[in-house]
Amino acid sequence: MSREIVLDTETTGIETREGHRVIEIAAIELFNLLPTGRFYHVTINPERDIPADATRIHGFTNADVEKSPLFAAVVDPWLEFMGDAPIIAHNAPFDFGHLDAELKRLGRPPLNPALMIDSLALAKKRFPGMPNSLDALCRRFDIDLSERTTHNALLDVKLLAKVYLELRGGRQPGLVLTSNASGEVLVTEERKERSLLPILVPPEREEAHKAFLAKIKDPIWLREAG
Template sequence: MRQIVLDTETTGLEPGQGDRVIEVAAVELVNLLPTGLVFHKLVDPERDIPAEATRVHGFTSADLAGKPRFAEIAAEMLEFLGDAPIIAHNAPFDFGFLDAELHRCGHPRLDRGRMVDSLMLAKDRYPGMPNSLDALCRRLSVDNSMRSSHNAILDCRLLAQVYLELMGGKQPGLELASAGLSGGPILAVVESVEWVSQPIIVPVDRMAAHTAFVTAKVKDALWLKAPFGDGI
């Protein structure tokens, strides 16, 4: 499944009061893992950058002089996003700014049905605890030592790791059907275990070998008897 991790930096907090996007970054995930494809643009906001905003992300007006305006990057950004779900931390903030920018240059707003708010996921998993990106990195052992200020592309890469952990850790990378195990037909699909975020597929020969081993070692196994049926 293709998903996009997205982050923006802005001149302030209120798009309705004239604040603008100054940086857009997006990282492609497939099956929860980064593919290496990224979208990253600095943007001329066509206005000043308040000092308090600079203290957050480090950008000044001089840094963005000569950069493209949002209207000049909008089509490329939308092409990269495609129709994939979009993951962002406090996603309504990023969607609100992008919607304002897209509307300003004549593009449709983003479909809110595509929005995945990792902040809400974190609050559901860790109620009553700090759930900022930095707090989640510390809790989930994601190295954020290089994050001295907000930076959209760095934050996307950190959030991609945090999101993987929120969705079940490294299990999606453990595919039993790969690297020599995928030659036979599939026998079983495990979907009901809480921490498994993707089905685990087991080839017939491996399941048969496991069943033979168990029945040889364990006599009168309960799971081989009624009402359990003929096996697991």
């Protein structure tokens, strides 16, 4: 029984030392590898411009976030949601680096690196030498990518949760995920009608078996059959 958090961020750029900031945080709660329905999602005013190159990747423009709260206003509810659960992210050092930079600006301690689970590292270990982007993994695991036109963090964490389940070997054929009235995720097994097939023994094998039994004194197989 374990709680984990799948996390993703979008930013104004790659390097924190160049002043790039977080503009979106999305996180969903897992329990025993399955989404519980609880999530945290917020867009953030980065207090700087969003370069066109970044907009082409995630789709956010300055106008999209100019009325969003500052990181200082969302940090406490975000950290409360995260708790002390392990944090799964794809290329996790990138997300941790940007979030730690935001925390440092507020004089807050960084995220605990011991909680980091890098799904990209897990994928590289399982599929060495193969493409292991989130898109590539979704295609490999036959996960629907039709809604992913940009790198939206909320959609990405939903996809990553499915990928992480696959990487951990959690999904099995015949298992169906459902929810009850309380929102709790349940696992039920899809039942299929099965018919028993007779075991056909070739005549030569049957004769060989009889010859073998003839060599044994009072064989138990014959006693049970009688």
